Protein backbone atom coordinates (compact mmCIF):
# COMPACT_ATOMS: atom_id res chain seq x y z
CA UNK A 30 0.00 0.00 0.00
CA UNK A 31 1.42 3.44 -0.97
CA UNK A 32 0.85 4.94 2.48
CA UNK A 33 2.76 2.13 4.11
CA UNK A 34 5.70 2.65 1.72
CA UNK A 35 5.79 6.34 2.58
CA UNK A 36 5.53 5.59 6.30
CA UNK A 37 8.35 3.04 6.03
CA UNK A 38 10.57 5.51 4.15
CA UNK A 39 9.83 8.16 6.76
CA UNK A 40 10.64 5.70 9.55
CA UNK A 41 13.97 4.91 7.85
CA UNK A 42 14.83 8.61 7.62
CA UNK A 43 13.95 9.09 11.28
CA UNK A 44 16.08 6.10 12.20
CA UNK A 45 19.01 7.58 10.28
CA UNK A 46 18.58 10.64 12.51
CA UNK A 47 18.69 8.42 15.59
CA UNK A 48 14.91 8.53 16.16
CA UNK A 49 13.42 5.05 16.31
CA UNK A 50 9.78 5.17 15.38
CA UNK A 51 7.56 2.15 15.82
CA UNK A 52 7.17 0.01 12.72
CA UNK A 53 4.05 0.64 10.70
CA UNK A 54 2.71 -2.81 10.11
CA UNK A 55 2.57 -6.39 11.25
CA UNK A 56 2.77 -7.29 14.89
CA UNK A 57 3.08 -3.71 16.11
CA UNK A 58 -0.52 -2.86 15.20
CA UNK A 59 -1.87 -4.56 18.34
CA UNK A 60 0.27 -2.43 20.62
CA UNK A 61 -0.58 0.75 18.71
CA UNK A 62 -4.25 -0.13 19.18
CA UNK A 63 -3.76 -1.03 22.83
CA UNK A 64 -1.99 2.23 23.64
CA UNK A 65 -3.96 4.49 21.36
CA UNK A 66 -7.48 3.08 21.59
CA UNK A 67 -10.21 4.01 23.99
CA UNK A 68 -9.07 3.30 27.56
CA UNK A 69 -10.73 0.33 29.16
CA UNK A 70 -12.29 1.09 32.52
CA UNK A 71 -13.71 4.49 31.65
CA UNK A 72 -16.10 6.13 34.10
CA UNK A 73 -19.30 4.16 34.46
CA UNK A 74 -17.76 0.88 33.37
CA UNK A 75 -15.89 -1.53 35.61
CA UNK A 76 -12.91 0.29 37.16
CA UNK A 77 -9.38 -0.40 36.05
CA UNK A 78 -8.59 -2.40 39.19
CA UNK A 79 -11.62 -4.62 38.59
CA UNK A 80 -10.63 -5.26 34.99
CA UNK A 81 -7.04 -6.09 35.96
CA UNK A 82 -8.23 -8.36 38.78
CA UNK A 83 -10.46 -10.24 36.36
CA UNK A 84 -7.63 -10.55 33.83
CA UNK A 85 -5.26 -11.78 36.53
CA UNK A 86 -7.76 -14.46 37.56
CA UNK A 87 -7.96 -15.56 33.91
CA UNK A 88 -4.17 -15.72 33.64
CA UNK A 89 -4.00 -17.86 36.78
CA UNK A 90 -6.00 -20.49 34.82
CA UNK A 91 -4.28 -19.90 31.45
CA UNK A 92 -3.15 -22.94 29.46
CA UNK A 93 -2.12 -21.19 26.26
CA UNK A 94 1.42 -22.58 26.41
CA UNK A 95 3.42 -25.32 28.09
CA UNK A 96 4.72 -23.02 30.85
CA UNK A 97 1.35 -23.43 32.59
CA UNK A 98 2.26 -26.93 33.75
CA UNK A 99 5.39 -25.78 35.61
CA UNK A 100 4.08 -22.76 37.47
CA UNK A 101 3.26 -22.35 41.12
CA UNK A 102 1.58 -19.01 40.41
CA UNK A 103 1.07 -16.96 37.30
CA UNK A 104 2.58 -13.50 37.78
CA UNK A 105 0.18 -11.04 36.21
CA UNK A 106 1.49 -7.66 37.34
CA UNK A 107 1.50 -5.32 40.28
CA UNK A 108 1.22 -1.63 41.04
CA UNK A 109 -0.83 1.42 40.34
CA UNK A 110 -3.49 0.98 37.66
CA UNK A 111 -3.26 4.73 36.99
CA UNK A 112 0.55 4.66 36.68
CA UNK A 113 2.26 7.14 34.36
CA UNK A 114 5.23 4.77 34.15
CA UNK A 115 4.84 1.07 33.35
CA UNK A 116 7.78 -1.34 33.57
CA UNK A 117 7.94 -4.45 31.42
CA UNK A 118 10.40 -7.19 32.34
CA UNK A 119 11.01 -10.56 30.76
CA UNK A 120 9.45 -13.34 32.82
CA UNK A 121 9.00 -14.35 36.46
CA UNK A 122 11.89 -16.02 38.26
CA UNK A 123 11.73 -18.53 41.12
CA UNK A 124 10.74 -16.05 43.83
CA UNK A 125 8.14 -14.38 41.60
CA UNK A 126 6.66 -17.80 40.80
CA UNK A 127 6.45 -18.54 44.54
CA UNK A 128 4.84 -15.24 45.49
CA UNK A 129 2.80 -14.51 42.35
CA UNK A 130 4.30 -11.01 42.17
CA UNK A 131 6.76 -9.48 39.68
CA UNK A 132 10.27 -8.38 40.58
CA UNK A 133 10.38 -9.59 44.18
CA UNK A 134 13.63 -11.57 43.94
CA UNK A 135 17.17 -10.15 43.84
CA UNK A 136 16.63 -8.34 40.54
CA UNK A 137 13.46 -6.86 42.00
CA UNK A 138 15.24 -5.69 45.12
CA UNK A 139 17.78 -3.88 42.96
CA UNK A 140 14.93 -2.34 40.97
CA UNK A 141 13.35 -1.17 44.25
CA UNK A 142 16.64 0.46 45.32
CA UNK A 143 17.05 2.21 41.98
CA UNK A 144 13.44 3.43 42.04
CA UNK A 145 14.03 4.81 45.51
CA UNK A 146 17.26 6.51 44.45
CA UNK A 147 15.49 8.40 41.67
CA UNK A 148 12.59 9.31 43.94
CA UNK A 149 9.98 6.97 42.46
CA UNK A 150 7.77 4.85 44.67
CA UNK A 151 7.05 1.31 43.62
CA UNK A 152 3.41 1.94 44.56
CA UNK A 153 3.09 4.71 41.95
CA UNK A 154 4.36 2.67 38.99
CA UNK A 155 3.08 -0.55 37.44
CA UNK A 156 5.33 -3.56 36.90
CA UNK A 157 4.69 -6.59 34.72
CA UNK A 158 6.45 -8.99 32.38
CA UNK A 159 6.25 -10.23 28.80
CA UNK A 160 5.60 -13.73 30.13
CA UNK A 161 3.26 -14.33 33.01
CA UNK A 162 4.68 -17.77 33.87
CA UNK A 163 8.21 -18.80 34.78
CA UNK A 164 10.25 -20.58 32.11
CA UNK A 165 12.05 -23.66 33.50
CA UNK A 166 15.50 -22.83 34.92
CA UNK A 167 14.91 -19.20 33.94
CA UNK A 168 15.67 -19.97 30.30
CA UNK A 169 14.94 -17.34 27.64
CA UNK A 170 11.34 -17.04 26.43
CA UNK A 171 10.64 -18.72 23.08
CA UNK A 172 8.60 -17.06 20.31
CA UNK A 173 5.54 -19.31 20.86
CA UNK A 174 5.41 -18.34 24.54
CA UNK A 175 5.84 -14.65 23.75
CA UNK A 176 3.05 -14.80 21.18
CA UNK A 177 0.70 -16.75 23.45
CA UNK A 178 1.18 -14.34 26.35
CA UNK A 179 1.23 -11.08 24.40
CA UNK A 180 -2.53 -10.35 24.51
CA UNK A 181 -2.33 -10.16 28.32
CA UNK A 182 0.32 -7.45 28.12
CA UNK A 183 -1.56 -5.54 25.44
CA UNK A 184 -4.65 -5.58 27.66
CA UNK A 185 -2.59 -4.21 30.58
CA UNK A 186 -1.29 -1.41 28.34
CA UNK A 187 -4.82 -0.66 27.16
CA UNK A 188 -6.24 -0.49 30.67
CA UNK A 189 -3.39 1.43 32.31
CA UNK A 190 -2.52 3.66 29.36
CA UNK A 191 0.91 4.69 30.69
CA UNK A 192 2.72 7.77 29.38
CA UNK A 193 6.04 5.96 29.61
CA UNK A 194 6.98 2.31 29.11
CA UNK A 195 10.34 1.32 30.58
CA UNK A 196 11.56 -1.94 29.04
CA UNK A 197 13.79 -3.87 31.43
CA UNK A 198 16.13 -5.90 29.28
CA UNK A 199 16.58 -6.71 25.65
CA UNK A 200 13.68 -9.16 25.37
CA UNK A 201 11.19 -6.59 26.61
CA UNK A 202 12.67 -3.80 24.49
CA UNK A 203 12.69 -5.88 21.33
CA UNK A 204 9.17 -7.16 21.91
CA UNK A 205 7.68 -3.75 22.65
CA UNK A 206 9.50 -2.00 19.82
CA UNK A 207 9.14 -4.89 17.38
CA UNK A 208 12.84 -4.81 16.54
CA UNK A 209 16.00 -6.90 16.68
CA UNK A 210 18.36 -4.00 17.50
CA UNK A 211 20.94 -4.30 20.29
CA UNK A 212 20.40 -2.68 23.67
CA UNK A 213 23.27 -0.26 23.05
CA UNK A 214 21.58 1.01 19.88
CA UNK A 215 18.14 1.03 21.41
CA UNK A 216 19.36 3.07 24.39
CA UNK A 217 20.99 5.53 22.02
CA UNK A 218 17.72 6.15 20.18
CA UNK A 219 14.43 7.84 21.02
CA UNK A 220 11.28 5.77 20.78
CA UNK A 221 7.60 6.53 20.74
CA UNK A 222 4.50 4.50 20.07
CA UNK A 223 1.93 7.14 19.32
CA UNK A 224 2.26 9.54 22.27
CA UNK A 225 3.80 6.93 24.55
CA UNK A 226 7.55 7.20 25.17
CA UNK A 227 9.37 3.87 25.29
CA UNK A 228 12.62 3.76 27.27
CA UNK A 229 14.73 0.63 26.80
CA UNK A 230 17.18 -0.09 29.59
CA UNK A 231 19.25 -2.93 30.96
CA UNK A 232 17.59 -5.60 33.06
CA UNK A 233 18.39 -5.31 36.76
CA UNK A 234 19.37 -9.02 36.71
CA UNK A 235 22.10 -8.08 34.21
CA UNK A 236 23.17 -5.26 36.52
CA UNK A 237 23.65 -7.79 39.33
CA UNK A 238 26.24 -9.45 37.10
CA UNK A 239 27.65 -6.27 35.52
CA UNK A 240 27.39 -3.53 38.16
CA UNK A 241 28.35 -0.80 35.68
CA UNK A 242 24.84 -1.15 34.18
CA UNK A 243 23.37 0.29 37.38
CA UNK A 244 24.37 3.81 36.43
CA UNK A 245 22.77 3.42 33.03
CA UNK A 246 19.54 2.08 34.49
CA UNK A 247 19.62 4.95 36.99
CA UNK A 248 20.02 7.48 34.15
CA UNK A 249 17.15 5.89 32.21
CA UNK A 250 14.91 5.94 35.30
CA UNK A 251 15.74 9.64 35.79
CA UNK A 252 14.62 10.27 32.22
CA UNK A 253 11.37 8.36 32.77
CA UNK A 254 10.74 10.30 36.00
CA UNK A 255 11.45 13.66 34.36
CA UNK A 256 9.24 12.89 31.37
CA UNK A 257 6.38 11.74 33.58
CA UNK A 258 6.56 14.39 36.28
CA UNK A 259 9.18 16.98 35.29
Ligand code: URA
Nearest residue numbers: 118119120121131132
Ligand atom coordinates in the same frame (compact mmCIF):
# COMPACT_ATOMS: atom_id res chain seq x y z
N1 URA B 1 13.03 -10.88 35.99
C1 URA B 1 12.00 -10.45 35.22
O1 URA B 1 12.16 -10.19 34.04
N2 URA B 1 10.83 -10.36 35.81
C2 URA B 1 10.60 -10.61 37.07
O2 URA B 1 9.46 -10.47 37.52
C3 URA B 1 11.70 -11.03 37.85
C4 URA B 1 12.90 -11.16 37.29
